[in-house]
Amino acid sequence: xxxxxxxxxxxxxxxxxxxxxxxxxxxxxxxxxxxxxxxxxxxxxxxxxxxxxxxxxxxxxxxxxxxxxxxxxxxxxxxxxxxxxxxxxxxxxxxxxxxxxxxxxxxxxxxxxxxxxxxxxxxxxxxxxxxxxxxxxxxxxxxxxxxxxxxxxxxxxxxxxxxxxxxxxxxxxxxxxxxxxxxxxxxxxxxxxxxxxxxxxxxxxxxxxxxxxxxxxxxxxxxxxxxxxxxxxxxxxxxxxxxxxxxxxxx
Amino acid sequence: xxxxxxxxxxxxxxxxxxxxxxxxxxxxxxxxxxxxxxxxxxxxxxxxxxxxxxxxxxxxxxxxxxxxxxxxxxxxxxxxxxxxxxxxxxxxxxxxxxxxxxxxxxxxxxxxxxxxxxxxxxxxxxxxxxxxxxxxxxxxxxxxxxxxxxxxxxxxxxxxxxxxxxxxxxxxxxxxxxxxxxxxxxxxxxxxxxxxxxxxxxxxxxxxxxxxxxxxxxxxxxxxxxxxxxxxxx
Amino acid sequence: xxxxxxxxxxxxxxxxxxxxxxxxxxxxxxxxxxxxxxxxxxxxxxxxxxxxxxxxxxxxxxxxxxxxxxxxxxxxxxxxxxxxxxxxxxxxxxxxxxxxxxxxxxxxxxxxxxxxxxxxxxxxxxxxxxxxxxxxxxxxxxxxxxxxxxxxxxxxxxxxxxxxxxxxxxxxxxxxxxxxxxxxxxxxxxxxxxxxxxxxxxxxxxxxxxxxxxxxxxxxxxxxxxxxxxxxxxxxxxxxxx
Numbered sequence: 001x002x003x004x005x006x007x008x009x010x011x012x013x014x015x016x017x018x019x020x021x022x023x024x025x026x027x028x029x030x031x032x033x034x035x036x037x038x039x040x041x042x043x044x045x046x047x048x049x050x051x052x053x054x055x056x057x058x059x060x061x062x063x064x065x066x067x068x069x070x071x072x073x074x075x076x077x078x079x080x081x082x083x084x085x086x087x088x089x090x091x092x093x094x095x096x097x098x099x100x101x102x103x104x105x106x107x108x109x110x111x112x113x114x115x116x117x118x119x120x121x122x123x124x125x126x127x128x129x130x131x132x133x134x135x136x137x138x139x140x141x142x143x144x145x146x147x148x149x150x151x152x153x154x155x156x157x158x159x160x161x162x163x164x165x166x167x168x169x170x171x172x173x174x175x176x177x178x179x180x181x182x183x184x185x186x187x188x189x190x191x192x193x194x195x196x197x198x199x200x201x202x203x204x205x206x207x208x209x210x211x212x213x214x215x216x217x218x219x220x221x222x223x224x225x226x227x228x229x230x231x232x233x234x235x236x237x238x239x240x241x242x243x244x245x246x247x248x249x250x251x
Numbered sequence: 252x253x254x255x256x257x258x259x260x261x262x263x264x265x266x267x268x269x270x271x272x273x274x275x276x277x278x279x280x281x282x283x284x285x286x287x288x289x290x291x292x293x294x295x296x297x298x299x300x301x302x303x304x305x306x307x308x309x310x311x312x313x314x315x316x317x318x319x320x321x322x323x324x325x326x327x328x329x330x331x332x333x334x335x336x337x338x339x340x341x342x343x344x345x346x347x348x349x350x351x352x353x354x355x356x357x358x359x360x361x362x363x364x365x366x367x368x369x370x371x372x373x374x375x376x377x378x379x380x381x382x383x384x385x386x387x388x389x390x391x392x393x394x395x396x397x398x399x400x401x402x403x404x405x406x407x408x409x410x411x412x413x414x415x416x417x418x419x420x421x422x423x424x425x426x427x428x429x430x431x432x433x434x435x436x437x438x439x440x441x442x443x444x445x446x447x448x449x450x451x452x453x454x455x456x457x458x459x460x461x462x463x464x465x466x467x468x469x470x471x472x473x474x475x476x477x478x479x480x481x482x483x484x485x
Numbered sequence: 486x487x488x489x490x491x492x493x494x495x496x497x498x499x500x501x502x503x504x505x506x507x508x509x510x511x512x513x514x515x516x517x518x519x520x521x522x523x524x525x526x527x528x529x530x531x532x533x534x535x536x537x538x539x540x541x542x543x544x545x546x547x548x549x550x551x552x553x554x555x556x557x558x559x560x561x562x563x564x565x566x567x568x569x570x571x572x573x574x575x576x577x578x579x580x581x582x583x584x585x586x587x588x589x590x591x592x593x594x595x596x597x598x599x600x601x602x603x604x605x606x607x608x609x610x611x612x613x614x615x616x617x618x619x620x621x622x623x624x625x626x627x628x629x630x631x632x633x634x635x636x637x638x639x640x641x642x643x644x645x646x647x648x649x650x651x652x653x654x655x656x657x658x659x660x661x662x663x664x665x666x667x668x669x670x671x672x673x674x675x676x677x678x679x680x681x682x683x684x685x686x687x688x689x690x691x692x693x694x695x696x697x698x699x700x701x702x703x704x705x706x707x708x709x710x711x712x713x714x715x716x717x718x719x720x721x722x723x724x725x726x727x
Contacts, residue, residue, distance in 0.1 A: 014545035016518070016520035038499075056545070059543075059544070060543075061563075062563070078547065126505075126516075126517060
């Protein structure tokens, strides 16, 4: 089984402001229009089939106001930092077949997400394209099990060409062409990640550098054509949560 | 009201290689404008913001062009081995102004609007003047023509989005325009001071020779032969 | 005088779901990425001479950390779904806009504020210069009344930008009529004109003020009527008439 980088989720208070700021900071362009359920995303291709989804959860505002509190992701993004509250909310790895995904789900004590027939359970684009995916580990609601916060989950996409990494961005001045992820600064240790991935050494299969801090993505280094490498640095959500015990489930 | 610059016209023998060359030289964004309703001419554009753009045209169906009737710009582009400037086009806001201009120079408003079919379907329509009976085409005389866009500049070519590309500059109109001929003749034709359009004159054969494009990286010069030149030397 | 309809605002609790619903209902495509502050607008071009619907809503719920009357109004009018909340008229010169400002006993919101955060911005970096009147904290939209705009540069007008390649799209050919609340006299009095109905293609239904429906022509297809309640149906105009 080959485990690949799939994407990073970057939570933002305002995905429009965050995308504009990232463009100014790095020259990396983005796509607009993707959404699923209560989340809208701006997609930032990083080259080599990997992307960042800058995600804004909590649509509608009415649904958010009625949502049970405290809310893990909201509280993390509510924590001020030098990036207007941006936090890496997830790292998602990819496998090439549903069978491999099921194997991972089983190994981690759960399963895979159902292939929801309702298209609104999957990412939609304005052009009508529905980007179906399934992920693992999935734990049935009420099972009492959840993924350890800050550990990556795994995705399977039946349609590779439809992925955001392969779609064009908005044209803007001073864009840079990304050529792929060079390294990832991750919290925790090599041993923790290797155990999660069930491999002898995690940094042999993915370009991890472990900083021993709170679990989650701390920085992503992206190569570009005709320019210096870009380092996108944001704290993971875990780093900004004061008391994890007050939150009920993984978000 | 004084006219303003609307667009610059460039003729090419191969629209794809021309655009490739121009975008690398200018580092400005472009888009596919579709084709003209005569089905012969293909169109791509470089929006320069500030209501101004460059359009590059080339024959895209040579079989539809009777032998010997290729556009003059194509013959010159083939002869010189490069794109050629055909001319400058100005803009006024109302058809009443167009009528006044056409009358002043002894012609009329072109009864046939210029129609371009965009890749996404809608027609892009503009009206030009003057059409002077028995006269040479204005471009061949090195003289600008005027355009009026319908519907409050709906979908004006200068405001359309471009293909995403690495390292594009942000343009903001033109700083200067280098014309052949002389200021006096041009001023008489325009009915306004050529300096109001940023024109300066090189004394060569009448025509367009170069433009200075304002960008966030300074003014960049785009120089090509005029389609009115007989040889590359003038 | 060049007074005309420029655009119509449709307040939405979830701008993506609303745009998708409208697309499936009418075939009208939309483009995304334009925003100002805590609000984004998904734009539905309606065709020449350059009109659009902006499906607008909060995209930053952190803005609710500090509430004000306007934010509460947006929450209240979208609690039960989409509501038309703004008829935006246009003029062709700053002089005409200033004349309206004088008529409204107000001032012009100028287009040249150097802070980009005070303007609509797009994903391609474009910052949209727009002047409007009346100015002030309490928008006339809250009473179901239109305001007036002037664009110094119309070449990037939202109505002319290309939409996403949506499935089963129709090509809109322009607004045919707008159904409005109140009477022609109400509108004439507000604008200080005579004959606003014919001038602006408005049909008045005597209900609470605001847009109730928009009819749009479509190429090779039947006319489209987009019907949503006016915002004053959700929150009465009387609440803002002090």
